[in-house]
Amino acid sequence: MPYAELHLHLEGTLEPELAFQLAERNRVTLPxxxxxxxxxxxxxxxxxxxxxxxxxxxxxxxxxxxxxDLTNAYLARAARAGVVRAEVFLDLQAHLARGxxxxxxxxxxxxxxxxxxxxxxxxxxxxxxxxxxxPADDAEHAYDQALATGVELLGIGLCSSEVGFPAAPFxxxxxxxxxxxxxxxxxxxxxxxASYVWDALxxxxxxxxxxxxxxxxxxxxxxxxxxxxxPLTVCPLSNVRLKAVPDxxxxxxxxxxxxxxxxxxxxxxxxxxxxxLDDNIAAVxxxxxxxxxxxxxxxxxxxxxxxxPPAEKARLLAEISSGPTAGRxxxxxxxxxxxxxxxxxx
Ligand code: HPA
Ligand code: ZN
Numbered sequence: 364m365p366y367a368e369l370h371l372h373l374e375g376t377l378e379p380e381l382a383f384q385l386a387e388r389n390r391v392t393l394p395x396x397x398x399x400x401x402x403x404x405x406x407x408x409x410x411x412x413x414x415x416x417x418x419x420x421x422x423x424x425x426x427x428x429x430x431x432d433l434t435n436a437y438l439a440r441a442a443r444a445g446v447v448r449a450e451v452f453l454d455l456q457a458h459l460a461r462g463x464x465x466x467x468x469x470x471x472x473x474x475x476x477x478x479x480x481x482x483x484x485x486x487x488x489x490x491x492x493x494x495x496x497x498p499a500d501d502a503e504h505a506y507d508q509a510l511a512t513g514v515e516l517l518g519i520g521l522c523s524s525e526v527g528f529p530a531a532p533f534x535x536x537x538x539x540x541x542x543x544x545x546x547x548x549x550x551x552x553x554x555x556x557a558s559y560v561w562d563a564l565x566x567x568x569x570x571x572x573x574x575x576x577x578x579x580x581x582x583x584x585x586x587x588x589x590x591x592x593x594p595l596t597v598c599p600l601s602n603v604r605l606k607a608v609p610d611x612x613x614x615x616x617x618x619x620x621x622x623x624x625x626x627x628x629x630x631x632x633x634x635x636x637x638x639x640l641d642d643n644i645a646a647v648x649x650x651x652x653x654x655x656x657x658x659x660x661x662x663x664x665x666x667x668x669x670x671x672p673p674a675e676k677a678r679l680l681a682e683i684s685s686g687p688t689a690g691r692x693x694x695x696x697x698x699x700x701x702x703x704x705x706x707x708x709x
Contacts, residue, residue, distance in 0.1 A: 364658065365682060367448035367665035368441060368629055368640050370573050370596035372492070372522070373430075373472065374454055375632025376437035377420055385423035385432070394419060405635055410554045410605050411524060413635060421457055430471025438475065438483040440633075444641035447679070448669055449485050451476075452492040452520055456505040465508040473514045488517030488670060490548065496524040499532040506536060510543075517670055518546030520573065521563070525555040530562045537567040546570055546670045548596075553607055557581035564593070571596055571668060576607060579615045579622075589623045594668030598631035599647050600638045611650045620657060627665040659683055 379398035386393050395401040401420075407413045424430060434451075441449055458468045469489075476487045491509050493502035509516065519540045521533060530549060537547050551563040553574035560578045563569050564587075575595035578584045588595065597616060602608045608615070619626045628647060633639040638646065644661070647653060653661075666679045 364445055364662045364686065365447045365679060366445050366640060366644075366662050367450070367627070367669040367671070367679075368444075368446045369450050369571065369594070369627055369665060369668060370452070370598055370629035370631055371437070371441075371449060372452045372454065372632050373434055373437060374417060374421055374424070374457075375636075376440070376634050377423075377433060378436070378634045381433065381436060382420050382423050385425075385429050389423060389425045389429070391423050391425070393423065405604070405637075407605055410607075413605055413632070414523060417632065417635065418457060421454075421461065424458065425463060425467075427467050427471035427474070430468055431475045432471075434472050434475035434479075435482070438479050438485050438487070440639055442483040442485050444639045446485055446640055448487070448666070448671060449479070450488045450490055450517055450670060452490050452522065454494065454522070455491050455509055456494050456497065456502060459505055459508060465505075465512050469509060469512045469514040486671070486675075489514070490518040490520045490546070491516060492520040492522045492550075493533065493536070494523040495521050495528040495530070495533070495550075499536060502533060503536050503539075506540070516545055518548060520547070521549035521551075521567070522573070523550075525550060525553055525559060530559070531566045534566045537569070541568070548573055550574055552577040553602075554605070557584050560584060560588075570594075570670075574598065574602070574607075576602060576615050576619075579618060585622050585624065588625075592625050594625040594627060594664065595619065596629050596668070597626050598629045598636075598643065600633075600643050601631035601636045604636040611646060614647070614650070616647055617651045617653075620660070625664050625668055626661070627668050628661050659686070 379401040383398050404416060453472055455468055476489055479485045479487045540547055547569045548571040549563040549567050549569045550573040552560040556577050557580045560572055560575055571594045573596045578588060599614050599616060603611050628643050630640045630643050663680055663683050666676050
């Protein structure tokens with residue numbers, strides 16, 4: 364089944380073996396003995412435990428070639444998972460803070476993304492994610508540097524530590540990016556409660572919410588997300604690994620589907636969370652006995668929620684509806700054109 368991956372941090376695709384190869388190539392010393400030692404630390408108590416390792420491993424990414432290699436490794440694996448469209452996140456700000464110029468970071472990533480259709484059969488777009496634990500001024504400065512490279516951007520997003528770091532200070536930058544013609548998204552409702560999702564909608568006016576699982580705690584919010592068809596890019600294996608849910612059986616994905624929400628399944632940081640997109644789909648299929656129709660709905664939602672041009676969306680949706688599950692799909696494929704999701708007052 365073809366699929367769009369909409370919630371994927373490129374730095375989160377850094378497999379331990381590649382991390383050590385790049386460390387050697389760049390003469391960087393990682394604080395782990397070897398790939399197995401690094402892997403043995405992937406037992407996180409919370410989001411911050413993961414982020415500490417994730418930021419530490421970024422040290423090995425130094426040249427444009429490193430960023431291109433990382434991106435190509437993800438695209439090759441994603442293609443095998445059935446991904447034909449990838450809207451990927453990049454933590455530019457974290458690399459700037461390490462003294463790596465924007466041209467190096469974006470040069471390497473964009474070189475791989477530009478060739479992704481021809482090389483991997485995956486169309487792609489780049490979303491620069493800003494770090495909510497840092498001041499909004501710092502994000503503005505990183506955005507200026509991204510624009511100065513001339514590299515084409517699809518959108519901006521917000522990620523990193525959530526609880527205690529409000530979205531409101533980022534509102535002017537989100538406004539500015541929209542005026543520049545970019546799409547906007549934000550992580551919310553991963554470790555933070557439903558109020559964080561409301562804040563991302565009210566202050567940042569985002570088109571998609573990344574994660575958003577804790578929205579399920581607020582029936583008014585669920586109704587709002589459903590009525591305005593605001594997509595939620597859910598990452599089941601990530602939620603289990605980061606203890607956002609006690610275990611996969613307790614994951615709200617089936618409840619979200621039942622509530623009529625526009626949910627998609629994604630891999631987030633697959634090298635760190637035990638699986639790529641196909642692994643996430645297989646896990647939820649097995650855990651929840653999802654029907655072919657539900658799986659087709661997830662695939663259709665991924666294209667519907669993507670930032671692809673309407674004609675391309677329609678072509679991919681038609682491909683799903685003419686596939687083996689045609690005629691057994693839920694209502695999400697049809698009748699969703701002209702979504703009101705970014706024009707609604709909150
Ligand atoms: N949550 C928040 N920020 C992140 C994540 C995540 O899962 N991965 C990379 N940055
Ligand atoms: Zn994420």
